[in-house]
Amino acid sequence: MSDQNPVFIPGPTNIPDRLRAAMQVQTRDHRAPDFVETFAPVLEDTKRVFGTTSGTVITFPASGTGGWEAAICNTLSPGDKVLVARYGMFSHRWIDLCQRHDLDVHVIECPWGAGAPADKFEAALTEDKARDIKAVLVTHNETATGVKSDIAAVRAAMDAASHPAMMFVDCVSSLASMEFCMDDWGVDIAVSGSQKGFMLTTGMAILGVSPKALAAMETARLPRTFFDFSDMMAANASGGFPYTPPLQLIYGMRESLKMLFEEGLESVYARHFRLAEGVRRAVDGLGLKLVAESPALYSDTVSAIYVPDGFDSNALTDQAFNAYGVSFGIGLGEMNGKAFRIGHLGSLTDVMVLSGLATIEMAMADLDYPVELGSGVAAAQDYFRSHRAALVKTAA
Numbered sequence: 001m002s003d004q005n006p007v008f009i010p011g012p013t014n015i016p017d018r019l020r021a022a023m024q025v026q027t028r029d030h031r032a033p034d035f036v037e038t039f040a041p042v043l044e045d046t047k048r049v050f051g052t053t054s055g056t057v058i059t060f061p062a063s064g065t066g067g068w069e070a071a072i073c074n075t076l077s078p079g080d081k082v083l084v085a086r087y088g089m090f091s092h093r094w095i096d097l098c099q100r101h102d103l104d105v106h107v108i109e110c111p112w113g114a115g116a117p118a119d120k121f122e123a124a125l126t127e128d129k130a131r132d133i134k135a136v137l138v139t140h141n142e143t144a145t146g147v148k149s150d151i152a153a154v155r156a157a158m159d160a161a162s163h164p165a166m167m168f169v170d171c172v173s174s175l176a177s178m179e180f181c182m183d184d185w186g187v188d189i190a191v192s193g194s195q196k197g198f199m200l201t202t203g204m205a206i207l208g209v210s211p212k213a214l215a216a217m218e219t220a221r222l223p224r225t226f227f228d229f230s231d232m233m234a235a236n237a238s239g240g241f242p243y244t245p246p247l248q249l250i251y252g253m254r255e256s257l258k259m260l261f262e263e264g265l266e267s268v269y270a271r272h273f274r275l276a277e278g279v280r281r282a283v284d285g286l287g288l289k290l291v292a293e294s295p296a297l298y299s300d301t302v303s304a305i306y307v308p309d310g311f312d313s314n315a316l317t318d319q320a321f322n323a324y325g326v327s328f329g330i331g332l333g334e335m336n337g338k339a340f341r342i343g344h345l346g347s348l349t350d351v352m353v354l355s356g357l358a359t360i361e362m363a364m365a366d367l368d369y370p371v372e373l374g375s376g377v378a379a380a381q382d383y384f385r386s387h388r389a390a391l392v393k394t395a396a
């Protein structure tokens with residue numbers, strides 16, 4: 001294994017040297033005035049990435065899963081009904097978390113490879129005459145299948161049903177890589193984390209919370225202590241933290257925001273689209289198929305790719321790691337053994353993506369896949385040559 005090889009897992013992502021350096025800070029007193037100066041602008045600037053002016057940014061020392069838990073326990077009570085669709089491992093895990101919190105979870109089962117079913121949400125919400133459904137939960141980017149869902153369409157479905165439920169969105173593997181419009185889409189809580197689009201180490205759950213979700217705290221009875229929004233907001237109001245903050249990550253976050261704004265959020269999204277499109281051309285060039293059912297669903301941060309019948313995707317990812325020291329995402333849940341994933345988010349350039357494609361081709365050839373060496377790489381090269389990025393400073 002060489003540290004010089006990028007990882008092609010869809011999170012945690014490659015950490016640029018600039019961010020590793022930013023996180024190299026000695027212990028500082030989080031009750032001293034300079035902590036306030038560091039932390040307050042981070043919360044403010046993160047709003048831009050969520051696409052919100054009316055929302056509040058709240059962070060916790062946790063992974064994304066902790067962010068899910070915070071969203072639920074601050075806004076809901078035991079027995080509350082929530083509506084959610086299962087179409088991959090991450091939506092599945094969010095359902096499990098809700099069930100363990102004694103919520104009444106109404107699950108719409110979808111094929112893995114599909115996206116959030118706005119029409120089925122609309123039907124379920126219209127049927128809910130008593131308005132018992134308190135929240136609709138949507139995974140924006142299902143990292144297990146490489147599927148991006150249309151959040152605006154879910155909002156339109158909720159509006160068409162004139163339903164007052166809140167909308168909670170998991171954007172852990174999309175925020176800071178694909179466009180996110182919290183206010184425009186009417187998202188009440190958006191949940192993300194530090195280790196994907198923000199290119200940092202794991203350990204900070206990052207949430208965007210709407211005024212409506214904050215108001216729901218008044219009546220929400222699920223227990224919460226560590227994840228209490230009001231404790232956190234009260235401390236944040238004076239630039240502090242209710243307990244010991246993850247100081248190094250906060251310094252990292254400050255620098256990450258700087259990098260994202262220097263490149264420009266639009267350019268960041270365009271770069272992710274270009275990298276993803278290069279990977280998709282390569283998949284096509286190799287004669288392989290994506291798990292995502294249709295182009296509108298293609299994720300710009302991760303591609304899940306079926307291996308041909310009779311091959312084992314775990315053997316492929318093992319071969320890439322053991323022979324070449326490069327990590328790709330394994331198939332999760334239903335996709336285990338059937339599909340592997342290429343993560344193409346965060347600190348990556350065209351050239352890095354080409355190295356990943358070349359590596360997975362070598363591993364395929366080693367395992368006697370019916371592919372021709374270079375056929376995927378060439379398709380990506382053609383695409384990158386004809387869609388060259390301006391050589392500006394990128395986040396990579």
Ligand SMILES: *Cc1c(COP(=O)(O)O)cnc(C)c1O
Pocket residue numbers: 011063064065066090139141142143170172173193
């Ligand atoms: C990575 C990820 C999470 C969070 O997982 P953690 O390991 O708890 O950070 C949640 N949802 C999606 C879609 C993800 O990709």
